[in-house]
Amino acid sequence: MRKLRAMRLVAxxxxxxxxxxxxxxxxxxxxxxxxxxxxxxxxxxxxxIFTSSIGGVDYYGPTGTVKLPLGSDFALHFEGSYHHVxxxxxxANDFAAGGSLVFEQQYWHFGPAFGFQxxxxxxxxxxxxxxxxxxxxxxFYANQSLAxxxxxxxxxxSPYRWNGFYLAGDAEWYPTPDFCIDPEINFIDVPGxxxxxxxxxxxxxxxxxxxSDRQFSIYAAYAYxxxxxxxxxxxxxxxxxxxxxxxxxxxxxxxLLQRYEAVDVSPLVEGLVFKY
Numbered sequence: 001m002r003k004l005r006a007m008r009l010v011a012x013x014x015x016x017x018x019x020x021x022x023x024x025x026x027x028x029x030x031x032x033x034x035x036x037x038x039x040x041x042x043x044x045x046x047x048x049i050f051t052s053s054i055g056g057v058d059y060y061g062p063t064g065t066v067k068l069p070l071g072s073d074f075a076l077h078f079e080g081s082y083h084h085v086x087x088x089x090x091x092a093n094d095f096a097a098g099g100s101l102v103f104e105q106q107y108w109h110f111g112p113a114f115g116f117q118x119x120x121x122x123x124x125x126x127x128x129x130x131x132x133x134x135x136x137x138x139x140f141y142a143n144q145s146l147a148x149x150x151x152x153x154x155x156x157x158s159p160y161r162w163n164g165f166y167l168a169g170d171a172e173w174y175p176t177p178d179f180c181i182d183p184e185i186n187f188i189d190v191p192g193x194x195x196x197x198x199x200x201x202x203x204x205x206x207x208x209x210x211x212s213d214r215q216f217s218i219y220a221a222y223a224y225x226x227x228x229x230x231x232x233x234x235x236x237x238x239x240x241x242x243x244x245x246x247x248x249x250x251x252x253x254x255x256l257l258q259r260y261e262a263v264d265v266s267p268l269v270e271g272l273v274f275k276y
Contacts, residue, residue, distance in 0.1 A: 039067040043219075045083075045239035053231040057087045059094070063239075074103045074111075085119070092121040100137070110138040113153070131157040135166070145174040164190035170203075178209040182221075198228040205237075216242045 042064050049057040061083035069075045077100045085092040098115030117131040135153015142148055152167040170184035184203040190196060205221035223235040 036069050036072075038069065039243070041065045041241055041243040043239045043241040045219075045237065047235055047237040049233055049235045051231065051233040053229075055088045057085060059083050059085050061094075073105065074101065076100075077102055079115075090121060092119055094119045098133075107141050108138065110136070112136045113151070127159070129157060129159065131155055133166075147172045160195075161192070162190045163192050164188060178212055180207040182206060196228075199225055201225045207241075215244055216240065 042062065044060075044062055046058070046060040049059065051057065061081060063079065063081035065077065065079045067075055067077050078098070080097045081095070083094040083096075085094055094117065096115065096117040098113065100111050100113040102109055102111040113135055115131075115133045117133075119129045121127040121129070133153060133155035135151060137149065137151035139147055139149045148169075148171050150167075150169040152165065154163070154165045156163050166186065166188045168184065168186040170182055173181045175181065182203075182205040184201075184205065186201040186203070187198070188200075189198045201223050202225075203221055203223040205219065207217050207219045209217040217240075219237075219239040219241060221235075221237040223233075223237070225233040225235065227233075
């Protein structure tokens with residue numbers, strides 16, 4: 001993103017991304033095996049969220065993405081995930097799905113994004129929380145080792161009647177082709193609903209491909225989240241990601257993956273409703 005990004009602790013639904021530094025040539029050069037290929041990723045991830053209000057939350061499950069090229073300059077990207085959530089006094093299931101139409105220019109990727117997330121808390125009385133989100137994103141490929149991204153939009157969550165907006169940005173720096181450093185900041189404001197709150201996520205993350213000719217990577221992140229309610233959360237996240245596409249050329253052209261991989265599209269993350 002990613003966006004090919006990584007997990008958006010409060011700006012994305014799942015899991016993660018980014019493997020390579022990217023060769024920033026034309027948006028659909030025939031010499032780039034990823035440019036016109038259908039690509040997919042599958043991640044298994046785990047997060048522990050320690051909150052000052054409700055204690056520890058464990059969040060784990062799979063996430064998948066797919067990128068379908070529609071032409072030389074644009075593509076459809078989809079993402080879906082399932083996660084099981086455990087916390088003091090109960091557990092829940094969290095489902096998320098999203099999609100984006102991505103316009104691919106020489107130094108820019110941009111487009112609209114839409115997502116849906118449903119959390120079902122189990123217990124004596126089951127509670128379902130549904131979030132619909134909408135917005136857009138843009139990525140700028142500054143050079144062969146740096147990509148800058150920003151995204152934002154709005155969302156609605158029931159039954160809390162939250163209506164809010166989100167803004168975020170990050171920088172993805174590749175000191176080597178197989179290692180990415182990804183600082184990120186996310187901001188959410190909910191001015192209305194059952195109660196008003198703001199939160200900001202400060203995220204330090206990295207992604208590493210330990211074997212250069214194998215299509216998998218390890219992603220890890222730490223996030224500190226202060227809330228306007230004076231509560232706070234600390235999150236540790238780790239994921240193992242597998243990816244494929246471009247046929248037999250896939251493993252031989254890893255530097256192109258970031259540029260053409262599917263983006264994270266569901267802006268509101270895992271566990272937003274589980275932090276309170």
